[in-house]
Amino acid sequence: MTITATIDPPRLALVGNPNCGKTALFNALTGSRQKVANYPGVTVERREGQMISPAGTRVRIVDLPGTYSLRARSPDEAVTRDVVLGRFAEEPCPDVLVCVADATNLRLNLRLVLELKALGRPMILALNMMDMAERRGCAIDVAALARALGVPVVPTVAVRRDGIGALLEQIDRTSASLVPTAAGTADGGWTEPSAQYLRAQYREVDTILAAACPRPGDANVASHRIDQVLLHPAAGLPFLFLILFLVFQAVFSWAEYPMELIDAALSAFSRTVEGAMAEGPLRSLIIDGVIAGVGSVVIFLPQILILFFFIQVLEDSGYMARAAFLLDRMMGGVGLHGRAFIPLLSSFACAIPGIMAARTIENRADRLATILIAPLVTCSARLPVYTLVIAAFVPDRVIYGVFGLPGLVMFTLYAAGILSALVVALILKRTIFKGERQPLLMELPPYRWPRPRDVAIGLFERARIFLTRAGTIIFAVGVLLWFMASFPAAPTDAVGPAIDYSFAGMLGHTIAPLLAPIGFTWQIAIALIPGMAAREVAVAALGTVYALSESEEALESSLATVLAADWSLPTALALLAWFVFAPQCVSTLSVVKRETNSWVWPAVLFGYLTILAYAGAFLTYRTALAVIGG
Amino acid sequence: MLTQTILVGLIVAGAAGWVAWRLLLPASIRARLRRCAGLAATRPAAGCSGCPGCGGGRRNRSEGVPYHMQKD
Numbered sequence: 001m002t003i004t005a006t007i008d009p010p011r012l013a014l015v016g017n018p019n020c021g022k023t024a025l026f027n028a029l030t031g032s033r034q035k036v037a038n039y040p041g042v043t044v045e046r047r048e049g050q051m052i053s054p055a056g057t058r059v060r061i062v063d064l065p066g067t068y069s070l071r072a073r074s075p076d077e078a079v080t081r082d083v084v085l086g087r088f089a090e091e092p093c094p095d096v097l098v099c100v101a102d103a104t105n106l107r108l109n110l111r112l113v114l115e116l117k118a119l120g121r122p123m124i125l126a127l128n129m130m131d132m133a134e135r136r137g138c139a140i141d142v143a144a145l146a147r148a149l150g151v152p153v154v155p156t157v158a159v160r161r162d163g164i165g166a167l168l169e170q171i172d173r174t175s176a177s178l179v180p181t182a183a184g185t186a187d188g189g190w191t192e193p194s195a196q197y198l199r200a201q202y203r204e205v206d207t208i209l210a211a212a213c214p215r216p217g218d219a220n221v222a223s224h225r226i227d228q229v230l231l232h233p234a235a236g237l238p239f240l241f242l243i244l245f246l247v248f249q250a251v252f253s254w255a256e257y258p259m260e261l262i263d264a265a266l267s268a269f270s271r272t273v274e275g276a277m278a279e280g281p282l283r284s285l286i287i288d289g290v291i292a293g294v295g296s297v298v299i300f301l302p303q304i305l306i307l308f309f310f311i312q313v314l315e316d317s318g319y320m321a322r323a324a325f326l327l328d329r330m331m332g333g334v335g336l337h338g339r340a341f342i343p344l345l346s347s348f349a350c351a352i353p354g355i356m357a358a359r360t361i362e363n364r365a366d367r368l369a370t371i372l373i374a375p376l377v378t379c380s381a382r383l384p385v386y387t388l389v390i391a392a393f394v395p396d397r398v399i400y401g402v403f404g405l406p407g408l409v410m411f412t413l414y415a416a417g418i419l420s421a422l423v424v425a426l427i428l429k430r431t432i433f434k435g436e437r438q439p440l441l442m443e444l445p446p447y448r449w450p451r452p453r454d455v456a457i458g459l460f461e462r463a464r465i466f467l468t469r470a471g472t473i474i475f476a477v478g479v480l481l482w483f484m485a486s487f488p489a490a491p492t493d494a495v496g497p498a499i500d501y502s503f504a505g506m507l508g509h510t511i512a513p514l515l516a517p518i519g520f521t522w523q524i525a526i527a528l529i530p531g532m533a534a535r536e537v538a539v540a541a542l543g544t545v546y547a548l549s550e551s552e553e554a555l556e557s558s559l560a561t562v563l564a565a566d567w568s569l570p571t572a573l574a575l576l577a578w579f580v581f582a583p584q585c586v587s588t589l590s591v592v593k594r595e596t597n598s599w600v601w602p603a604v605l606f607g608y609l610t611i612l613a614y615a616g617a618f619l620t621y622r623t624a625l626a627v628i629g630g
Numbered sequence: 631m632l633t634q635t636i637l638v639g640l641i642v643a644g645a646a647g648w649v650a651w652r653l654l655l656p657a658s659i660r661a662r663l664r665r666c667a668g669l670a671a672t673r674p675a676a677g678c679s680g681c682p683g684c685g686g687g688r689r690n691r692s693e694g695v696p697y698h699m700q701k702d
Contacts, residue, residue, distance in 0.1 A: 282634035285641065473653070479645035533653055586653060 009058040016100035018066030021128040024158035026063035037315040044076040055172040075359040103133035130155040138217025145212035249407035258302035266295040288547040289482030296543030300384040316450035335429030337366040338440020347377035365433040376421035381535040392560040518617040519571040570624035577620035581613035
């Protein structure tokens, strides 16, 4: 691989330690909205964007996962090493390296800077988080640092876009100085450094710091004091569970009013369509297919936004990294790698980023174990299913004068997902993935106030993703389901609802005997099939199926009310148990295939989740029948 | 009634086509079909944009827009 300085546009690579602000800088430069959070390991794959510099040059920028050295130990670090050293066959080597360093922790960050400088490539040092360094009384002589390192240094505060203009000008100067004929090996003869080389590097860091950073600044006293309480051996874990518990209480109580508003708007829209259109297939498609199907999912938007508001605030504040630390002992008890917490945390949004985040785990067996359990963590797509069933069957009662019963049930379902993930991990680590447990080594970020703009952007993105899914996959599957549930039409001498004679009705009645032992009705059987595309589609499918099966009076009430009248409590509980394990959506299985490069693991995942879901639903249904009756 | 039936037929056919293209066809076949049709191949997934799941790795439309023209 050779350096291709002649390539137009020039390519920049953002390289740096984990959690030093590379993605924030990438977003500031390209206008992207990639996820940023206050803990290491958020970026696990290269991302590419473009910008046009003040001089009018189009520049391609690659954001890379964080690493402490080019000695990659995990797949995400290997991505960084391979891009920087030009080892990707299909990708040219970056023309300029923009090394991002955390100014509050220069001693650690300079080691990577020196390693990159040794490659002999055009390089710029972006000294990020300068505001925090200054607040701590850390005095950095930028000019002296540039002289000592022999590379241009630009102070920045990426989250506020401070210094971005100066960085862009420096990028222009460096890009202009690229010699078109320059060619050579991209790795600069890079080899794994020896212990002697590392010791010499530490000494060089000390020399540079003595020249450029005479005052290293105070330690972060505030973070330390907060940690004394939040990471307390006895109080830390109960506090974490209390926070999670309160989050689920808020998800229910705060969302009530906006959900009622959306429900009322949908009902009004449905009545308007009914009044404005002549009876016919299009009217039925809009009312029974689109409004009843898509509408029954869209109504859960407030709950999803409230849940992600709390997750975002906890992530940005730096508390989530502490949660990893607090749960390390529990994870270690089942043999999980300490770093497995971040993939599991990401899985609360969706299993896909969770599975990809497992790249930060060095050991393959630990990584596979984490990938196989990540889908057990309750993703946001399950929230509509849980909420619908809870709204139908759990009375809105306050217990002990403080806690709402629906929130308590939701918390229990999330806890059941985590618990089952830990149990499966224990079994996997004791059988097929045996091996010594690796300790957790993680740099705890300082506590920061979450920036309202970042939280708002995060919530906007979450709403956009949710509504896009509603407008694409849920809409398309809903239309097809309506078609299957409406055709062929019932014969003239039909007894019972027309849906019984439709394709969907026939399919549902065919599958129903398989699911009868776990108490599922034929309507649930139909809903589970499109639910493979995305779990919340199951709610849309139930909405459509019941819209076409029920009488006019029944349709005046909400889907939850219809379900409460049609299902028994054991059936509802069995469905909740099914969705705790819920056999995976197609996207998750395809990502597992991509990450493991094998069809074996997606097959194993699908197989064990299906068995668990069936067994869980069966036990729940039979126990509930025995205790409370049908 | 006929108009409604025709419109419904088009919507259902469109939905079936979308589901077949996006959900049922393997990505490799989709890429091959795109190449056969003379369309640019989709770029490899960045972050998790390759999935319809969370869209966490989505690129912003403002990429390529001059820096000074980007919104704060």
